[in-house]
Amino acid sequence: GKHQLLSVDQFTRESVEELFRIADQMQPIARRQKVSRVLEGAVLGNLFFEASTRTRVSFGAAFCRLGGSVCDTTGFTFSSMAKGESIYDTSRVMSGYVDALVIRHPERGSVAEFADATNIPVINGGDGAGEHPSQALLDLYTILTEFSRLGKLLDGAHIAMVGDLKYGRTVHSLIKLLALYRDLKFTLVAPKGLEMPDYILEQAGKRGHVIEQTSSLEQGLVGADVVYATRVQKERFADEQLEGYTADFQVNKAIVDRCGRSDAIIMHPLPRDSREGAHDLGVDLNHDPRLAIFRQADNGIPVRMAIFAVLLGVEGLVQHSLRDVTW
Ligand code: CP
DSSP: OOOOOOGGGGOOOHHHHHHHHHHHHHHHHHHEEEEEEEETTTTEEEESSSSOOOHHHHHHHHHHHHEEEEEEEEGGGGGGGGGGGOOHHHHHHTTTTTEEEEESSSEEEEHHHHHHTSSSOOEEEEETTSSHHHHHHHHHHHHHHHHHTTOOOOOOOOOESSOOOOTTTHEEEEEEEESSSSOOEEEEEEEEOOOOOOHHHHHHHHTTTTEEEOOHHHHHHTTTEEEEEOOOOOOGGGGGTTOOOGGGOOHHHHHHHHHHHOOOEEOSSSOOOOOOTSBBBGGGGTTTTTBBBBHHHTTHHHHHHHHHHHHHHOGGHHHHOOOEOOO
């Protein structure tokens, strides 16, 4: 089949764990102890029609650190789609210029449309309120890495997801990916109107996991091994819908100390909203060892290197391509 990363639905537990073994091999490069030129001569097209720091830069840096180069277009204004060009034409043209595409676009399903028009690998860097599969992969990689350090197993674990679960595409991908494991308990903490969509819940629920929904953050945190906070996706809905979203939904030091486990890991896909009146994740947790958000963001590099290696068919060459750094 075509080499694409459009949805986490394409994974099995075995194929995810194989990808993570490749990500582990990438760690010396990600930590800047080794270099590789395994993608020398290859060019990546980064097409971002929505704001991004992590996804755009970490995919780009991952490609460069494997020896490739990146061409970047950011925003509709800098692409000829501003002049009315279609997704089909854009994708056909780009496939003559570059060897792989990472695309972020505000419409759900749009990245699949780009992928249908080309034979080069296409990676979904976030399609509206749809999916963000590479984020879910690095989130799962982070959970497994942190659990290994804590001597915990993912099977049987309790995962709390907090915040805007309706429009947050990272949690849509993550709950489906986690559902590949066994006997999980999910506590979904969302204000009224921002609950996880039924079509996602059905898919995760079919595998026999326990799914509880609540609007009480306290209840959600009790016993949770992972607390996954999210930002309100204000760009996707009208302000009136925000009424139920108050400071009661903020994951902060006081509530985590009162209700959370001492060995919980606290995650967030980032960006967290630092503006006045935003309530996603308190900065008072910055020095708490349970806060895994920057380790999580760092894991974007080895996981995205592994995604490129698999999609471009060089995963078998990585181990032997490692050289010492000279800088
Ligand atoms: N987590 C994430 O997708 O971040 P960016 O929007 O900065 O890419």
